[in-house]
Amino acid sequence: MMNLVTEMLSGNVLSLARLITLVEREGKEVSEIIRSVYPYSGKGCRIGVAGPPGVGKSTVVDKLTALMRQQGQRVGIICADPSSPFTWGAVLGDRIRMQQHYLDEGVFIRSMATPV
Numbered sequence: 001m002m003n004l005v006t007e008m009l010s011g012n013v014l015s016l017a018r019l020i021t022l023v024e025r026e027g028k029e030v031s032e033i034i035r036s037v038y039p040y041s042g043k044g045c046r047i048g049v050a051g052p053p054g055v056g057k058s059t060v061v062d063k064l065t066a067l068m069r070q071q072g073q074r075v076g077i078i079c080a081d082p083s084s085p086f087t088w089g090a091v092l093g094d095r096i097r098m099q100q101h102y103l104d105e106g107v108f109i110r111s112m113a114t115p116v
Helices: 002-009 013-024 030-040 057-070
Strands: 075-083 107-115
Touching (some): 002 013, 057 075
Parallel strands (some): 075 107
């Protein structure tokens, strides 16, 4: 597990994705992951964007990401999609709306479903 953290800190996005999956599954290693990564969190910040479908959440995130990248910052985007027993959870179109960032190595985008 420490190897995944080391690889992630060196820029390996596959290791980052694997660590997110481990935390998402709430396994026994979550505390160790958090303890290992926290000292490297620096001056990062979190911005939450929420609202009903169609109000422009992805557009806001797209514009914020563009602004942050212009300033040379790296950006991580977690797109959480509430899974509905009625719609079975929507397939996120966020990556389509954020095409300009999708191939940018300074932007990490992770889509995930969350239970309601």
